[in-house]
Amino acid sequence: MVNPVLLIAVPLGLAFAIPLFNLFWKATAKYFPPVALGFNLVVSLLLLPKVLENPVIVSIGGWQPPFCINLVAGPVGVLLSSIIALIGLLVSVYALDYIKEGPTEKYHMLYLLLLTGATGVVLTGDIFNLFVFFEILCISSYALVAYLRDKAGIESAVKYLIQGSVGSSLLLIGIGLLYGLFGTLNMADIAQNIKSVSPISVFVPMVLIITGLGVEAAIFPLNAWLPDAHSSAPSSISAVLSGIAIEVGLYAVVRVTFTIFGASSIFLFLALLGILTLLVGEMCAFSQNNIKRMLAYSSIGQIGLILFALAIATSYGVTGGLFQLVSHTLSKALLFLTVGYMIYQAGSSDISALEGMGRKMPLTCLAFTIGAFSLIGLPPFIGFPSKFLVVRAALATKETYFCVLIGLALLGTVIEGAYFFRVVQVLYFKGEKPNPRRKEAPLVALVPMFIFVVLIVIVGVYPKLVTDVLNSASSELLSRTEYIKAVLGSIL
């Protein structure tokens, strides 16, 4: 029996071992993240079949819940922790060659801490613990955005830090109010007692917590930091921020509204916010000239779509939302990784500077094209089944407003298609020189890209590979009583 605590303890320990080892062996720092995340991936995949039958509850310190800090490794948690470990592993292999400048050992340490924070958020069953892991994630991402120490990076890190820390203060006030009301920090215990107090007194902490988490999840009015931060960070960090950090924020929002508050009355509001986020993100992305800013805005749009799908709150909707989350994670991480070397070759991040890249770096551009097509939702890539599931879920509700909203979402997809096709056209069909000298990205970077491409195609062709896990994850999110029983079962 593997213990889920290892998923947090091992990367955390290795992260703090990096500066120590760096005193004696300078070159070893960059091999720590692949080792730690490879370990996490193996452990998560070993846990996955077990948690599909029964969630694994770990009580730390020998106390029973609700008196201890506990980890809940349910289907959602382990699904997300495997995704985090997978993306983290591939991006850290990519970073072996990509990160050459600056204090590299600090980069690798912060990178591991970021992913530890993300894993902690998805596995924890204690709301204050969630706040702490969230802060680990946020603080290391503030520092990583400023890693290059250039003008843009510092400016966006300052913006990100101010907005992020106001958000976490609001989150902490909300947690404090909840503790004042219920005298417990255990999420299942709060969920069990939530009906015993008046809805008005629960409403204030709920708004504070959703606002606080919404800053990191980049839900519409709170997402001003995202395009700056994601476009100024090194590309490997942009991949992780876009592929993992905002999804983890979104997971936290969904866990809080679904499991703790069971607030079915605000789902429609969340769906509206999701569509608003989607349209704002896609329209801003359309008007960008900088390719990384374009991808960052497209992340906002995708987050909106995921939030909308989850807020439908039927089993189709939540499955579709989680599927869209997985597909966005894979596709967007791939896009940022390919763009990293394309910018490196072109010397500029303007879209017009990428003319003729398709002949200069054929493999990298092929990977970019596949990622872009998958994000738009073309078959046979992973984006197609996930978007299809979201549309089907919205239509299956047979409610007029969901049908109208999914229409708006499809309009967003059209805009998305327009700007991605524009980039693909620039890559392949613009530029004069017929046969420029080929200069491909190095092999260490091509291998992770290739693995992403393979995953995108395989899951796109056989969506059945993941539907079992997604179905049980969505039923975990939807049934609060099961969650409460799984955590507190022994003392009820």
Place this chain on the structure above:
Amino acid sequence: MSFLNSYIYYIGAFGLILVGLYIILTKHNLIKVIIGLGIMDTGVNLFLISIGYITRGTAPIFSSPEIDSERMVDPVPQALVLTAIVIGVAILALALSLAIRLYQHYETLNLRKIKEQKW
């Protein structure tokens, strides 16, 4: 007066939070904004402490029988605040080091003058 006596900590805490938020929203100087973050943080910590506090309360030591269990304060918020203070210190340190870098690049800390990145 009894209202003030029983809620004075909450009034103080939310007063501090609002003062901090006001500073963050209206001041142009980055250092002042960081000070605002610090004040807001202090307000949140005071609020957390006051949740578990009893007037003239004492430490919850169960092994010493002379302490009346009625007068014990709740230790959990204090553990939370300890963690929150550490997190706050980390954010302040990072913010100040970013402020130094920002000044090196732009020769100003006025946030209204630093606007290279826009929508």
